Amino acid sequence: MNHSDSLLGDLESTLKTHARELVENLEQGNFGEAVQLIHELNKARDRGLYHEVGKLTRELHTAIVNFQIDPRTPVAEEVSQITDATERLNYVVTMTENAANRTMDLVEQSAPLVNELGDEASRLKAEWSRFMRREIDADGFRDLARRIDQFLGRSERHAQTLSTNLNDIMLAQDYQDLTGQVIKRVTQLVTQVEQDLLKLMLMASSVDRFAGIQHNLDELLEAKKKEKGPTQAEGPQIAADKRDDVVSSQDDVDDLLSSLGF
Amino acid sequence: MKILIVDDFSTMRRIIKNLLRDLGFTNTAEADDGTSALPMLQSGNFDFLVTDWNMPGMTGIDLLRAVRADERLKHMPVLMVTAEAKRDQIIEAAQAGVNGYVVKPFTAQVLKEKIEKIFERVNG
Numbered sequence: 001m002n003h004s005d006s007l008l009g010d011l012e013s014t015l016k017t018h019a020r021e022l023v024e025n026l027e028q029g030n031f032g033e034a035v036q037l038i039h040e041l042n043k044a045r046d047r048g049l050y051h052e053v054g055k056l057t058r059e060l061h062t063a064i065v066n067f068q069i070d071p072r073t074p075v076a077e078e079v080s081q082i083t084d085a086t087e088r089l090n091y092v093v094t095m096t097e098n099a100a101n102r103t104m105d106l107v108e109q110s111a112p113l114v115n116e117l118g119d120e121a122s123r124l125k126a127e128w129s130r131f132m133r134r135e136i137d138a139d140g141f142r143d144l145a146r147r148i149d150q151f152l153g154r155s156e157r158h159a160q161t162l163s164t165n166l167n168d169i170m171l172a173q174d175y176q177d178l179t180g181q182v183i184k185r186v187t188q189l190v191t192q193v194e195q196d197l198l199k200l201m202l203m204a205s206s207v208d209r210f211a212g213i214q215h216n217l218d219e220l221l222e223a224k225k226k227e228k229g230p231t232q233a234e235g236p237q238i239a240a241d242k243r244d245d246v247v248s249s250q251d252d253v254d255d256l257l258s259s260l261g262f
Numbered sequence: 263m264k265i266l267i268v269d270d271f272s273t274m275r276r277i278i279k280n281l282l283r284d285l286g287f288t289n290t291a292e293a294d295d296g297t298s299a300l301p302m303l304q305s306g307n308f309d310f311l312v313t314d315w316n317m318p319g320m321t322g323i324d325l326l327r328a329v330r331a332d333e334r335l336k337h338m339p340v341l342m343v344t345a346e347a348k349r350d351q352i353i354e355a356a357q358a359g360v361n362g363y364v365v366k367p368f369t370a371q372v373l374k375e376k377i378e379k380i381f382e383r384v385n386g
Contacts, residue, residue, distance in 0.1 A: 100273040104280070233316035236345040236366065247347045250372050253363050256349060260356050 011048040015041065052206070059203050082193075085186045092182055095175040102172040106165045113158045120151055264306070265290045268299040268313040268325065269343075274366075278312060278343065281370050285377065296320025300328055303335055310380075315344035315351070323351075323358060330359045339380045343368065 018041050025033040127144050130136050136144065208215070240248035247253050265287055269275045275292045282290055291306065293299035295317040303311065311329065315322040322342060329335045341362040342355055352363055361383070362376040 097273060101276075104273070104276055108280070233321060233346055234348065235316060237347045240347060245349050247349060247352065247365065250365055250368065253347075253352055253365055256352055257356060257363060260353065262356065 011044060014044045018044070056203055056206070059199070081189055085189050088182045088186055092179040095179050099172045099175040103169050106169050106172070110162055110165045113162060117155060117158055120154070124148060124151055263287055263289060263310065264308050265310045265312060266293060266299060266302060266306070266308045267291070268293045268296065268311070268317070268322065270294050270314065270317040274314070278373070281373050282312075282377075284370070285374055296322065296325030296328070299325055303329065303338070304332065308338065311338055311340045312343055313340065315342060315346040315355075323355060326355065326358050326360055339384055341376060341380060343373070 018037050022034055022037045022041075025031075025037065124144075124147060127136070127147070131141060131144060237243070237246045237248075240246045247256060265282060267275050267278050267282075267290055269278070269292075272292075272294075275294075279290050279292070282288075291302065291308070293302055296313075297319040299311075299313070300320070302308070311325075313322040313325055320328075322344060326340055326342070329338055329340060339361045340359070341364065342360050343364045343366065345366040347365050355363055361380045364372055364376055
């Protein structure tokens, strides 16, 4: 920006000096000189403009190369970084979804085993109490002994299955390491893209300044405001404690609803 | 008691389905957004609706409004289970006639409380 500032300064001082000389020449009737000065003024303006356009073109080219979206660059055969990032994030979605489903499969397999053991244990406990109170005859006891024997065998088998399932549930969390690495790389790319976009924005603003284009900021802000209504879904809040318009817990939701008469 | 679970993520539908089963509600069906949920509600004898907010196609808040606008469905209890946590949104859902609002991530206990509260009020 410093360079274009000084260029703008040069142009301004040239304009000022020439304008003064132009008025003087016109007042003294030197029309030939005056026309010559107007020509000089035009040349100065064009020179500035050409220079600026040339500089912007170079910067734009660099920015495009940085984005790797120029089909003429040698890396065109490879995917662009953005496409690559999209694929990486899709990979994260797939990995997390698979892990969630694998975990739920194992939980759904395990829950009936635990329930079965619990139910049978309470039934046997009741029978055992009857035995302790001497309310069971010899046949009854033989039956109870047989059921306890079966129960112990089942307990051993189920415990083994449950132990394996718990281990598998733990292993299903290995996506965290892989997706963490992928997300970190994508975060780096986003930061890079943001910086490049900022550069482009600064370039655009210097074009505006040079060409004297004015934007109606109020109108732009108003349009932006309209885009974002209250019904617009925002997804999970990651910094709820830093915002006043967002609840940070279920308790807050309940308080808000009860204040509305719920 | 027949319950429709509406969420665009199959894992979240599965979690809610499992939690409901633990609470004794075994008769559930699933839809992945409002557009597919509404015809199911209109033809399926559902007693209760659990819906997410942010979904492609028809959102949960629009589904809630459609349910309240439907003569045969308008008294159906609706529980919203969503990551949307802006005060304006919760007020909007309340004004649209939601019966309960649970923010994600949630616990089994919270889901249980809200469902019980809704049925207490509906039956009481």
